[in-house]
Amino acid sequence: MIVASIADFREAARRRLPSFLFEYMDGGSYAEVTLRRNMEDLSLVALRQRVLRDLSTLELSTELFGQKLALPVALAPIGLAGLNARRGECQAVRAAEAAGIPFTLSTVSACSLPEVAHAANKPFWFQLYMIRDRSFMRELLAQAVEAGCSTLVFTVDMPLPGTRYRDYHTGLAGAPGLKGVIWRTLQGASRPLWAWDVGLLGRPHVLGNVAPVLKGRTGIEDFFAWMRENFDPSIAWHDLDFIRAEWKGPLILKGLLDPDDAREAAELGADGIVVSNHGGRQLDGVLSTARALPSIADAVGDRLTVLADGGVRSGLDVVRMLALGAKGVLLGRAWAYALGARGQAGITQMLQLIEAEMRVAMTLIGVSRIDQINRTNLAGEQWA
Numbered sequence: 001m002i003v004a005s006i007a008d009f010r011e012a013a014r015r016r017l018p019s020f021l022f023e024y025m026d027g028g029s030y031a032e033v034t035l036r037r038n039m040e041d042l043s044l045v046a047l048r049q050r051v052l053r054d055l056s057t058l059e060l061s062t063e064l065f066g067q068k069l070a071l072p073v074a075l076a077p078i079g080l081a082g083l084n085a086r087r088g089e090c091q092a093v094r095a096a097e098a099a100g101i102p103f104t105l106s107t108v109s110a111c112s113l114p115e116v117a118h119a120a121n122k123p124f125w126f127q128l129y130m131i132r133d134r135s136f137m138r139e140l141l142a143q144a145v146e147a148g149c150s151t152l153v154f155t156v157d158m159p160l161p162g163t164r165y166r167d168y169h170t171g172l173a174g175a176p177g178l179k180g181v182i183w184r185t186l187q188g189a190s191r192p193l194w195a196w197d198v199g200l201l202g203r204p205h206v207l208g209n210v211a212p213v214l215k216g217r218t219g220i221e222d223f224f225a226w227m228r229e230n231f232d233p234s235i236a237w238h239d240l241d242f243i244r245a246e247w248k249g250p251l252i253l254k255g256l257l258d259p260d261d262a263r264e265a266a267e268l269g270a271d272g273i274v275v276s277n278h279g280g281r282q283l284d285g286v287l288s289t290a291r292a293l294p295s296i297a298d299a300v301g302d303r304l305t306v307l308a309d310g311g312v313r314s315g316l317d318v319v320r321m322l323a324l325g326a327k328g329v330l331l332g333r334a335w336a337y338a339l340g341a342r343g344q345a346g347i348t349q350m351l352q353l354i355e356a357e358m359r360v361a362m363t364l365i366g367v368s369r370i371d372q373i374n375r376t377n378l379a380g381e382q383w384a
Contacts, residue, residue: 003341006313006334009350013084013340016194018187020170021083025336027166028280035280037288038311045290045320046379050366058359061100062370064305064328065151065250065271067123070100071355072370073318075347076309076330077127077153077254080223082110082208084340086197089208090119092339095347097122104153104330107131107140108227109208117147127153127254130235134242136213141246143209152247153274154240157255159233162282173224180221240268252307255282257292259299262306272305279310279332290324294375297325315357319365322373 003009014022028035062072075096082088089103089111096103097120104125105116116124126144131137144152167173171183188195207214207223214222243251253265254274265273275293277286289310297306308321309330321329331354338346362368365377 003346003349005353006337006350009334009337009341009346012342012346013337016191017084017340018184018191018194020167020172020184020187021080022340023166023170024080024164024172025078025084025333025340027164028284029162029164029282030284032280032284034277034284034286034288038277038280038290039313040311041288041290042311042317042320045324047320047323047361047365048377048379049364053366053368055363055366055368057368058362059369060355060358060362062328064102064307065252067102067150068100069102069328071318071351071358072322072328073351073354074102074125074307074328074330075104075335076332077104077106077109077125077155078332078336079106079108080110081106081336081339083198084336085343086201087111087115087119088198088339088343089116091344092335092347093120093124095335095344095351096124098348099351101351102151105149107209108223112208112211113140113143113147113149115208120148123148123150125149125151125153127155128243129155129158130232130239132230132232133213137242138246140209141243145247149249151250151252152243153252153254154243155254155278156235157257157276157278157282158231159235160231161227162278162284164281172220184220237264237268240270244269252305256296257287257289259295262296262300266300266303270304272307273300274330275306275308275326276310276330290320293321293324293326315354315359316361318354318358319361319373319377322370323365323375323377325375 060071062069085091089109093103093116102125104127106127107129126149171180188199250271252272253270255276256262256273257277262273275289275296289308293308305327307328308326309332312329318329335347338350367373
């Protein structure tokens with residue numbers, strides 16, 4: 001099929017991946033109200049069109065956390081995204097490097113920190129959850145330091161995994177033992193190209209960073225059981241002391257939706273935050289990122305760097321997020337769809353689409369640099 005948009009990548013990934021993987025990546029929690037709001041509210045952000053501005057030269061680069069980026073975007077952490085293509089996170093980090101942007105490796109990736117570090121030529125970011133086993137957390141942070149990771153993204157909105165109905169429908173959750181294995185195997189068999197590329201050739205060490213603590217268990221149900229048992233609902237602000245003791249580089253807190261929480265993060269010395277509702281995968285019915293972002297950006301000002309994710313499906317959406325107050329945007333499902341559709345080449349093409357769409361949007365709102373994009377580029381009072 002012809003791919004001309006992230007929506008096209010999504011459809012191509014749906015055709016190529018077994019249902020349990022596609023629905024895990026594509027779905028949200030409960031009735032998926034927030035998942036839909038993320039995209040719908042962002043699409044309603046109206047930009048102020050300007051003309052006759054001599055925009056023959058555009059500069060899309062920016063600097064985040066001491067790192068020069070070719071675009072104001074990074075690839076967000078996505079659990080198990082590496083199963084979308086053979087050794088998928090390794091393909092993703094290479095595509096991100098070639099595009100001049102950061103890649104963020106998830107704690108619950110398919111490829112481990114050492115494997116991705118071996119595939120990378122430049123520092124990448126690492127994402128961490130608060131886990132009951134603090135010694136395991138220390139080990140992961142030590143591996144991240146050894147791997148040369150430049151920035152830590154600490155996810156704070158997942159003290160417990162959200163309830164995602166699609167995962168029950170596909171047998172990824174709620175179908176333990178042989179029944180679940182058979183159901184997922186049948187789905188994999190219906191996608192022979194994926195089954196050969198990932199299910200067979202990419203099978204070794206599919207549980208990445210978590211493999212050592214699973215002690216030889218390799219089933220995906222073992223992985224999800226470990227997640228349910230080891231995410232820590234006792235997480236509190238004082239736990240940042242533990243993180244800071246183990247990590248000396250830039251620290252970003254991911255998963256904030258409230259201005260008071262953003263102020264608290266600034267008070268406690270976080271370098272950045274990601275305004276995020278976990279892609280609509282945690283608490284359903286909360287604000288979309290687009291709705292939450294402006295008040296949070298106002299609350300913290302320049303005290304820390306504000307990033308955002310959620311519902312971004314185009315370069316136009318990136319510009320919208322920047323106009324609402326973000327300094328950078330994390331791309332989540334966009335790169336996972338592209339990886340599932342066409343591997344590393346798909347991510348490269350997706351980022352080229354993002355850049356081209358950003359150029360059109362910037363030209364038509366009359367700005368030549370990323371740092372010129374702000375709320376004055378919005379039309380109407382509802383986003384002011």
